[in-house]
Amino acid sequence: MRNRLAIGVLLLLIAFPLAAKHWDQLFYVSFASRILIYALAASSLNLILGYGGMVSFGHAAFLGTGAYTVAILMDEGVSSAWVSWPLAFFVSALFALVIGAVSLRTRGVYFIMITLAFAQMAYYLFISLRAYGGEDGLNLATRSRVGFGLDLASDLTFYYVVLALAAACLYLMQRLLNARFGQVVQAIRDNETRMEAIGFPTYRYKLICFALAGGAAGLAGALLANQNGFVSPNLLQWTQSGTLMIMVILGGVGYLYGGVLGAVVFLVLEEALSAYTVHWQLGLGLALLAIVLYARQGLAGLLADAVAGRR
Amino acid sequence: MADVLLRVDGLFKHFGGVIATDHVHWSVPEGEMHALIGPNGAGKTTLIHQLSGALRADGGRILFAGRDITRSSLHQRVHLGVARSYQITSIFRGATVVHNLALAVLARSGSSLRFWRPLARETALFEEARRLARQAGLGGREYVVAGRLAHGEQRQLEVGLALATRARLLLLDEPMAGLGPEESQRMVALIAALKGSITLLLVEHDMDAVFRLADRISVLDSGRIIATGTPEAIRNDAEVKRAYLGEDGIA
Numbered sequence: 001m002r003n004r005l006a007i008g009v010l011l012l013l014i015a016f017p018l019a020a021k022h023w024d025q026l027f028y029v030s031f032a033s034r035i036l037i038y039a040l041a042a043s044s045l046n047l048i049l050g051y052g053g054m055v056s057f058g059h060a061a062f063l064g065t066g067a068y069t070v071a072i073l074m075d076e077g078v079s080s081a082w083v084s085w086p087l088a089f090f091v092s093a094l095f096a097l098v099i100g101a102v103s104l105r106t107r108g109v110y111f112i113m114i115t116l117a118f119a120q121m122a123y124y125l126f127i128s129l130r131a132y133g134g135e136d137g138l139n140l141a142t143r144s145r146v147g148f149g150l151d152l153a154s155d156l157t158f159y160y161v162v163l164a165l166a167a168a169c170l171y172l173m174q175r176l177l178n179a180r181f182g183q184v185v186q187a188i189r190d191n192e193t194r195m196e197a198i199g200f201p202t203y204r205y206k207l208i209c210f211a212l213a214g215g216a217a218g219l220a221g222a223l224l225a226n227q228n229g230f231v232s233p234n235l236l237q238w239t240q241s242g243t244l245m246i247m248v249i250l251g252g253v254g255y256l257y258g259g260v261l262g263a264v265v266f267l268v269l270e271e272a273l274s275a276y277t278v279h280w281q282l283g284l285g286l287a288l289l290a291i292v293l294y295a296r297q298g299l300a301g302l303l304a305d306a307v308a309g310r311r
Numbered sequence: 312m313a314d315v316l317l318r319v320d321g322l323f324k325h326f327g328g329v330i331a332t333d334h335v336h337w338s339v340p341e342g343e344m345h346a347l348i349g350p351n352g353a354g355k356t357t358l359i360h361q362l363s364g365a366l367r368a369d370g371g372r373i374l375f376a377g378r379d380i381t382r383s384s385l386h387q388r389v390h391l392g393v394a395r396s397y398q399i400t401s402i403f404r405g406a407t408v409v410h411n412l413a414l415a416v417l418a419r420s421g422s423s424l425r426f427w428r429p430l431a432r433e434t435a436l437f438e439e440a441r442r443l444a445r446q447a448g449l450g451g452r453e454y455v456v457a458g459r460l461a462h463g464e465q466r467q468l469e470v471g472l473a474l475a476t477r478a479r480l481l482l483l484d485e486p487m488a489g490l491g492p493e494e495s496q497r498m499v500a501l502i503a504a505l506k507g508s509i510t511l512l513l514v515e516h517d518m519d520a521v522f523r524l525a526d527r528i529s530v531l532d533s534g535r536i537i538a539t540g541t542p543e544a545i546r547n548d549a550e551v552k553r554a555y556l557g558e559d560g561i562a
Contacts, residue, residue, distance in 0.1 A: 172426075175426065175427050175429075176426045176427075178429040178431065179425055179426050179427055179429060179430060180417065180424075180425040180426075181423060181424055181425055181426050182426075183417075184414075184423045187403055187406075187414050191401060191403055191404075193401055194397075194401045194402065194472065196385040196386050197363070197365075197386075197389065197401070197473075198389060198414060198415040198472060198473075198475065199386050199389035199390055199418035199419060199476055200386055200418050201386050202386070
């Protein structure tokens, strides 16, 4: 059932640019790419927040690290996506491994604060990187090169590459969550003491989960750098971490498609409301309030209930 | 006499000015069912915490099968063969009985850094979990969500989880806590069935159960072991009577 739904949505997403092209609304293709990139980033946060029970308030650090990896490599003359995108994943994952190794020794509010502090340190680090634009950021000369006759400079091609990557990542996430690793991580979220007491080195599992999520966020960052043609320290600011967290809460904490739904709703609301008022965040705030008060499981939870209720 | 499985040498633990474990020297031979009793606040749970690795001792040594485990963590000790149950039920409330037990089996079934094959397809794991459910007296309740089990059944699952680790030494912290008479009977039967196959350290307030089950009993008072002996010897020990059982004695 769920898989059929996912395949249906995927087919719609594949057909979408054709419709946009038909009605000459190619702007929306680029907008859809942006949503998909944020969907990937938010899903990676959901992996640790929703499934791992680790409330990280510094996820933008990994998004930004991935983006900067691509931008800096391009600045140094390396523009192949086959090099810079995997590197964005690994550099971000490694960074997450270091941050996680320290942060995961704390719990609760302290964990939230220490991840925030690390992210802010990264933010100021990139501000001080004068060689790569410092506060002003860094332009990308082109989009990354993928070969095979594909040119990412075309928004249409870029959209399909983003879609393929996001879909693949979500599929991998689903496999991982149902496999041993994901089941162990979720059990640790539910009862860490008991997991220790039956013999699991829980710290190690949480750390690996944290690093994987960091890597996935880095990959989203690599795509975002390409999408924007520009990177700046703003990508790492704490408000970005907040945005990702809001997306996850809106969409559904601990639901596979929570990050996706959250990214869609957040960015569409932003786009629609900001056309009317500069105070669009007020509308967003109200939506968030309604979710937190009346639908703690987010939109994915509401949908799941609706599907279950109809049966 | 059988080999010593657990030996404690001068174990010491304090919380601020309160001494919870006062240089305890003590040992439990392999295969014995050993009960640890003592008045409230004697330091029984603190001792169990140190033996299981949930708390670090401030001094002294813990030897398990001749190996110093004083510095080993909770999960390392499980792999060495020391497992425990909790006084306050600690299970996976949202998962079925079988899933609970399968996690414990998983912990000793090779690396769980596996990211592809669904856990649900690892049938051998769940087969063993079902066998363990029956051993814990939960046959027929395998697919009930743990949070919906009756209190007594949750206690059985609690013990079952410790059992599922296949440890050589089980530390059971008040398994009868909060059980009605009938539920207690079932728990006693469950523990009695383990006799001989495993070394057991039982902390319990239910004196009936303790004197029925234990091969030997140790009495803890103010962080010190004041007596160790057969149930008969403990029943007649003057110091034990004074410290714990009251002037009137028991039973």
